[in-house]
Amino acid sequence: MAIHFNGLCMVPGHSWHAKMEMEHWVRYLTVLPLADGRRVLDVASGEGYGSDLLAERAQRVYGVDVSESNVLHATEKYLSRHSNLDFLQADAAALPMANRSLDLVVSFETLEHLEEPEKFLDEIRRVLAMGGGAMISTPMPNPDPATKRPRNPHHVHEFEPCEFEALLRRFFPFFALGGQSAVFPCELHDDFDASCDSYMIGLIANEAGALRQLRSILPSRRCIDLKQELTNIHRAHEAHQPRSPRIVMVPLGDVACTNPADHRRIELVRRELRKTGYETAVVSKEEAITIRSPILLTQNRDYSFWNQHADQLRRDQKKILFSCSDLLVPDLRSQAHSFDSFVHKGLPHPAEATRRELAKFLSHCAHVFAGSDAQADHLRHIAADLCPPISVDGDPLDAETYGPAGGPCADGTFRIVWEGFVDNVPYLSVCAGALRRLAKETRIVVVVITSKERRNAFMGTQDNRVLAEKLLGETALEFHEWNPRTVASLIRSAHVGISPAFLDDPFSAAKPPNKPIIFNYLGLPVVASPTRANQSYVQEGVNGFLAGNDEEWIKALRALTQAPSLIRQMGERGRKLAMNFEPAAVAARMAAVIHKVMERPHAQSPATCPGMRLDLSSRVESTTIDLGRNACLAQL
Numbered sequence: 001m002a003i004h005f006n007g008l009c010m011v012p013g014h015s016w017h018a019k020m021e022m023e024h025w026v027r028y029l030t031v032l033p034l035a036d037g038r039r040v041l042d043v044a045s046g047e048g049y050g051s052d053l054l055a056e057r058a059q060r061v062y063g064v065d066v067s068e069s070n071v072l073h074a075t076e077k078y079l080s081r082h083s084n085l086d087f088l089q090a091d092a093a094a095l096p097m098a099n100r101s102l103d104l105v106v107s108f109e110t111l112e113h114l115e116e117p118e119k120f121l122d123e124i125r126r127v128l129a130m131g132g133g134a135m136i137s138t139p140m141p142n143p144d145p146a147t148k149r150p151r152n153p154h155h156v157h158e159f160e161p162c163e164f165e166a167l168l169r170r171f172f173p174f175f176a177l178g179g180q181s182a183v184f185p186c187e188l189h190d191d192f193d194a195s196c197d198s199y200m201i202g203l204i205a206n207e208a209g210a211l212r213q214l215r216s217i218l219p220s221r222r223c224i225d226l227k228q229e230l231t232n233i234h235r236a237h238e239a240h241q242p243r244s245p246r247i248v249m250v251p252l253g254d255v256a257c258t259n260p261a262d263h264r265r266i267e268l269v270r271r272e273l274r275k276t277g278y279e280t281a282v283v284s285k286e287e288a289i290t291i292r293s294p295i296l297l298t299q300n301r302d303y304s305f306w307n308q309h310a311d312q313l314r315r316d317q318k319k320i321l322f323s324c325s326d327l328l329v330p331d332l333r334s335q336a337h338s339f340d341s342f343v344h345k346g347l348p349h350p351a352e353a354t355r356r357e358l359a360k361f362l363s364h365c366a367h368v369f370a371g372s373d374a375q376a377d378h379l380r381h382i383a384a385d386l387c388p389p390i391s392v393d394g395d396p397l398d399a400e401t402y403g404p405a406g407g408p409c410a411d412g413t414f415r416i417v418w419e420g421f422v423d424n425v426p427y428l429s430v431c432a433g434a435l436r437r438l439a440k441e442t443r444i445v446v447v448v449i450t451s452k453e454r455r456n457a458f459m460g461t462q463d464n465r466v467l468a469e470k471l472l473g474e475t476a477l478e479f480h481e482w483n484p485r486t487v488a489s490l491i492r493s494a495h496v497g498i499s500p501a502f503l504d505d506p507f508s509a510a511k512p513p514n515k516p517i518i519f520n521y522l523g524l525p526v527v528a529s530p531t532r533a534n535q536s537y538v539q540e541g542v543n544g545f546l547a548g549n550d551e552e553w554i555k556a557l558r559a560l561t562q563a564p565s566l567i568r569q570m571g572e573r574g575r576k577l578a579m580n581f582e583p584a585a586v587a588a589r590m591a592a593v594i595h596k597v598m599e600r601p602h603a604q605s606p607a608t609c610p611g612m613r614l615d616l617s618s619r620v621e622s623t624t625i626d627l628g629r630n631a632c633l634a635q636l
Helices: 018-035 049-054 068-081 117-127 161-171 208-216 228-238 260-275 285-290 303-308 310-315 339-343 352-364 373-386 425-430 432-441 464-472 487-492 514-521 532-537 550-561 564-581 583-599 629-635
Strands: 039-043 060-065 085-089 102-108 128-139 174-181 197-205 246-250 279-282 295-298 319-324 365-370 390-392 414-419 444-450 453-458 461-463 477-481 496-499 526-528 544-546
Touching (some): 018 102, 018 174, 049 085, 049 102, 060 068, 102 117, 117 161, 128 208, 161 197, 174 208, 197 208, 260 279, 285 295, 303 310, 319 352, 352 365, 365 373, 373 532, 390 583, 414 487, 414 550, 425 444, 425 453, 425 464, 432 444, 432 550, 444 464, 444 487, 453 464, 461 464, 464 477, 514 526, 514 532, 514 544, 550 564
Parallel strands (some): 039 102, 060 085, 102 128, 246 295, 319 365, 365 390, 414 444, 496 526
8 A cells, every 4th residue: 555745754765855854764764773682662763664675684573553554565565674673553552562562763753743642651661671762853943933833734743952851851750952054964962942942852761771771873974875865865965966856746536646647757757856856746736736846747637726826826936847748627527537428429518718727727837738739739728828838758668567578479360459547448359350350361469458447438348458359359468467567568569569559639639659668768769640649759660650541450460460570670769769758858858848847937937938948859858849750850
């Protein structure tokens, strides 16, 4: 079970910025030597990364958290790595441990979240064995001047140093107050200084010797070597280089980016931007309004919400970048996703109110990232003279999921693969006639990879296997449910990938050429419908073929069945072209745009700023891309 960072617990690689992650890692790294051979309790273990680290040295580690989702995530992610680690769901005020059963308790950033912190400290006193000790941390107060309440909405009460010290004194005969610095590398030390420390570190023990041992680990030390993902950022800090701007990213769906478009255009790009030093976080739209950051990159389409908060965003000097991967507010219902419309050749879409909201939203945007020329033209038509600059670039491909795997089967069968989303199997009707004809000439298998259950009934069924069988008739079918662990091998087992689409449907016609890119990346040539986006990517006889009717489909597929060397050559050329859409390449192009947006005066009208296109024949840092025939041929 995946969890996301929402300000309540740190999630490695997903938090607001590297400094925040450094603060959390350093606490666990500092206390780690005391875990050697001991029974350790980590209260409010959150994502589980700290308990995992402690388990490398401890005799036994228990991670306790009140959140069931946190416990499930931590169990799934970390438990298989350690036989001495357990995660338990429990309240900090009612720990599920026996009296005097633990040698060390750690609990970082917990106290301020509790309604009854006294009960928590009493529980620590109860479970600590004689000679045991605990380290807890809590932040310095940061109240809102207007309300006097903590700025962090998750905090119940933030303690003044004197309050914190008095609370520790009530429960433990031996205690000390240390601190954690507010600047890189966020070291812990045994001499708290309210003028420069961000956090108070409470050291508590039931014996004087145990307290001395706790204090011995706190003299300043540099904990630089934490996680590989942070290395470049650490070096930048050490060299006193300016930090890259913080970017908050709002997905189309949930913040875990389970939507395929969010995974490609938000999560994959976020990972690459972080590697190059950008501070990024995926957040909800409500969180994006309150977090201080110069850049807000969103796929979310609640246009009225953004329009409602436009004045606040402008006052905060936060620039909105909009990312879209398919057609917005189509004039006709999508034939691919609204099947009643498919049967009746398209119905009017009552979207005028949404179009007006979108036009207003675009007027607030500093830049738009569109997935195809058709999308860009659609936005320009809606926004008219208020349209911001637009960059046209394909979606990043998931190189981790679609990495090299498998290879074509050698049984003499010509394998044709189609991969699609839950409701896209009707696309196969575009080339089904050609596939049925080809099956009468040669031995073929059509490999269909998608979900088993569809969201909408079509041709009398909600079972995608049954639907594919109806469309393909007696053609040999091999159906597989989509799985990230097997999809690459299944595609690589084929000889060619197909990407049919409805040419008269504005939604599918505007889709980026994602499937042709994936097939090419895995070394397969592609046969695709000649949508505008596919025409910009698929080059006739170079990395695939375009087919607009049954005769063109059968001609292209027949040519490939008769020429194994052509399959190999087109696959090799296609892979070179597809590598331009690896996440690192797309993120680098996006970073170039972000730099230009950052340099642009905030008050400048979007209409006065030129748009940009990408040029695959130019260097990565270029701000223009041309997906046309000449640029693609130049790459090959």
